[in-house]
C-alpha cells in the first residue's frame with residue numbers, strides 16, 4: 886500500500902513539475918475569469934432587479950377607483966388579478982378622482 890501511495894505522489898509531483906511553466910498564467914486566467922463571472926452575475930442581478938421593479942410599477946391598482954386597500958378583498962371588480970402583473974392592462978381600470986368632501 887505504501888508503495889502505491891509513493892508512486893501516486895511521485896506521479897503528482899512529476900505532473901506538477903511538468904505544468905509549472907503554465908501554472909502561473911493558468912491561475913491568473915482562472916482568477917480573472919472568476920472575477921469577471923462574479924462581476925457579470927452582480928450586474929445581471931442588478932439589471933434584473935431594475936427590470937422587475939419597472940414591471941411592478943406598471944401595476945395600476947393603487948391608482949384605481951376600485952382598489953379598496955383591504956387585504957381581504959383588494960378589488961371587488963377583478964379580485965383575482967388585483968395587484969398582480971395580470972392587472973397591468975386591466976380593462977376595468979378607472980383612475981382615482983380626488984374628491985374633496987370638505988364643504989367649508
Ligand code: SF4
Pocket residue numbers: 945946947949950951952959960961962963964966967968972975976977978979
Ligand atoms: S379594476 Fe383592475 S386596475 Fe382597478 S383595482 Fe381592480 S384589478 Fe386593479
